[in-house]
Amino acid sequence: MPKTLKETFAAKLPEELLKVKELRKNHGSKVVGEITLDQVYGGARGIKSLVWEGSVLDSEEGIRYRGRTIPECRTQLPKAPGGSEPLPEGLFWLLLTGEIPSEQQVRMLSADWAARSDLPTYVVDLIDRCPQDLHPMAQLSLAVTALERDSSFAKAYARGMNKQEYWEYTFEDSMNLIAKLPSIASRIYHNVFRQGKTTPVAVEKDKDYAFNLVNQLGFGDIEDFTELMRLYVTLHTDHEGGNVSAHATHLVGSALSSPMLSLAAGFNGLSGPLHGLANQESLNWLQKAKAAVGDDLSDQAITAYIRSTLSSGQVLPGYGHSILRKTDPRYLAQREFALRHLPNDPLFKLVSQLYKIAPAVLKEQGKVKNPYPNIDAHSGVLLQHYGLKETRFYTVLFACSRALGVLAQLIIDRAYGFPIERPKSYSTEAWARMVKAKL
Ligand SMILES: CC(=O)SCCNC(=O)CCNC(=O)[C@H](O)C(C)(C)COP(=O)(O)OP(=O)(O)OC[C@H]1O[C@@H](n2cnc3c(N)ncnc32)[C@H](O)[C@@H]1OP(=O)(O)O
Numbered sequence: 001m002p003k004t005l006k007e008t009f010a011a012k013l014p015e016e017l018l019k020v021k022e023l024r025k026n027h028g029s030k031v032v033g034e035i036t037l038d039q040v041y042g043g044a045r046g047i048k049s050l051v052w053e054g055s056v057l058d059s060e061e062g063i064r065y066r067g068r069t070i071p072e073c074r075t076q077l078p079k080a081p082g083g084s085e086p087l088p089e090g091l092f093w094l095l096l097t098g099e100i101p102s103e104q105q106v107r108m109l110s111a112d113w114a115a116r117s118d119l120p121t122y123v124v125d126l127i128d129r130c131p132q133d134l135h136p137m138a139q140l141s142l143a144v145t146a147l148e149r150d151s152s153f154a155k156a157y158a159r160g161m162n163k164q165e166y167w168e169y170t171f172e173d174s175m176n177l178i179a180k181l182p183s184i185a186s187r188i189y190h191n192v193f194r195q196g197k198t199t200p201v202a203v204e205k206d207k208d209y210a211f212n213l214v215n216q217l218g219f220g221d222i223e224d225f226t227e228l229m230r231l232y233v234t235l236h237t238d239h240e241g242g243n244v245s246a247h248a249t250h251l252v253g254s255a256l257s258s259p260m261l262s263l264a265a266g267f268n269g270l271s272g273p274l275h276g277l278a279n280q281e282s283l284n285w286l287q288k289a290k291a292a293v294g295d296d297l298s299d300q301a302i303t304a305y306i307r308s309t310l311s312s313g314q315v316l317p318g319y320g321h322s323i324l325r326k327t328d329p330r331y332l333a334q335r336e337f338a339l340r341h342l343p344n345d346p347l348f349k350l351v352s353q354l355y356k357i358a359p360a361v362l363k364e365q366g367k368v369k370n371p372y373p374n375i376d377a378h379s380g381v382l383l384q385h386y387g388l389k390e391t392r393f394y395t396v397l398f399a400c401s402r403a404l405g406v407l408a409q410l411i412i413d414r415a416y417g418f419p420i421e422r423p424k425s426y427s428t429e430a431w432a433r434m435v436k437a438k439l
C-alpha cells in the first residue's frame with residue numbers, strides 16, 4: 001500500500017521543521033526589506049511578511065505551485081481515467097507535501113474525500129432555512145461556520161491537547177471540510193436556483209472531487225464540463241499567502257480558531273467584488289456589454305463601452321491585479337481550454353475581443369498598474385457555455401477550490417507552530433511623528 005497523504009506529510013515534517021529551525025538560527029536576524037509610509041497606507045502592497053509554502057507568485061511569470069508552473073502542473077499531475085486535465089486532489093497533495101502523488105495515491109485521496117462527504121442534518125436544515133435571496137456565498141459561509149460543531153480541533157483543544165498534536169486535528173478538520181464542500185455548494189445551488197424542487201444526487205464514492213461537484217450540481221452528463229471543473233478547481237486553489245482569502249484564513253487560524261471558523265473567514269473575504277466575487281461581476285459586465293453593443297464587436301464599440309464603465313467610476317471586473325504585471329497564466333489556461341472546446345461561442349468571442357482592447361483603454365487612465373486580465377475575466381464564460389448560467393453562484397465554485405490552498409497552508413501553519421499574528425499599527429499622528437512630519 002502506498003503512503004497516504006497524512007503519512008506522507010508526517011514523514012516529511014521533521015526534515016521541514018529542521019530546515020526552518022536552521023534557517024532561523026543562522027539567518028534570523030538578517031534584514032529582508034524596508035518599508036515606506038506609502039506601503040503602510042497602500043494596503044501593505046509589497047511588504048514581505050508572510051510564510052506560504054504551497055505557492056509563490058512572480059509578477060511577470062504568475063503563480064508556481066511548489067516551484068511548478070501551471071503548464072507543468074497540467075502535464076505532471078495525475079488525471080482521471082480517460083481525462084486530460086489534472087485532478088485537484090493531486091494539486092492539494094503537491095501543495096501540502098511538495099511531492100507529486102502517484103495515480104494510486106490520488107485515487108486514495110478521492111476516495112477519502114468521498115467517504116467524508118456526508119452532511120450532518122443540522123447543516124442541511126440550516127441551508128434549507130436560508131432565504132433564497134441571501135447570497136450563495138453568505139450561505140456557504142454560514143454552513144462552514146456551523147460545521148464548527150463537529151470540529152475535532154476545537155474539541156481536542158477544549159480537552160487540553162498537546163501543541164504537537166495541533167496539525168493532526170487541523171488535518172482531519174480540513175479533510176472533512178473539503179470533502180463536504182460539493183454537497184454544501186450543490187444544496188445551495190438547488191435551493192436558490194431550482195427553488196428547492198430538486199436536491200443534489202448522492203456523492204459517487206468511487207469518483208473524484210470535481211466529478212462529484214459537477215454531478216451534484218446537476219450537470220454530470222456533460223463530460224467536458226467535468227473536465228473543465230477539474231481544471232477550474234486546480235487553477236483557483238492557491239495564489240500565495242497575501243491575497244485576502246488566504247491571508248484571512250491564515251490570520252484567523254493563528255488565534256487557534258478551528259479550521260471551520262478560519263475557512264469561513266477566508267470565504268467572507270473571497271466574497272468581496274475586488275477579490276473572488278469579481279468572477280460574478282465580470283460575467284455580469286460581459287452580459288451588460290453584449291446587451292449594449294449587440295452584434296457590434298468592433299474595436300470602437302467595445303472601447304466606448306469600457307470607457308463608459310470607467311468614466312462612471314467603476315472598475316472593469318476581471319482586469320488588474322495587486323501583484324501580477326502580465327496576463328494571468330490562469331486566464332491563459334482557461335483561454336486555451338476555450339479555444340479547444342468552444343472556439344465559436346459568441347460570449348467567448350466577446351471575451352477575446354475584450355482581451356485585445358481593454359489593456360490599452362485601461363492604460364489611458366494612467367493609474368492602473370496592471371491593465372491585463374486576471375483569472376476572473378475568463379471563468380464565467382466557460383461556465384455559461386456548459387449551462388451553469390447563474391452568476392451569483394460563481395464565487396461558490398471559486399471557494400470550493402480556494403479551500404484546498406488555504407487549508408493546506410493552515411495544516412502547515414499548525415505543524416510549524418506558527419504564533420498568533422499581530423502586526424503593529426500606529427495612528428496617523430504617530431506615523432507623522434515617526435517621519436518627522438508636521439500635520
Ligand atoms: C482572484 C482575484 O482576486 S483577482 C482580482 C479580481 N478583482 C478584479 O478583477 C476587480 C477589478 N480590479 C481591481 O479592482 C484592481 O485591479 C485590484 C483590486 C485587483 C488590484 O488593486 P490595486 O492593487 O489597488 O491596483 P492598482 O495599484 O493598479 O490600482 C491603482 C488604481 O487603478 C484602479 N484600477 C485597478 N484596476 C482597475 C480596473 N480593472 N478597472 C478600473 N480601475 C482599476 C484602482 O481602482 C486604483 O484607482 P484609485 O487610485 O482611484 O483608487
Ligand SMILES: O=C([O-])CC(=O)C(=O)O
Binds near residue numbers: 239242
Ligand atoms: O493574488 C491576489 O491578490 C488575488 C488573486 O489573484 C487570487 O487570490 O487568486
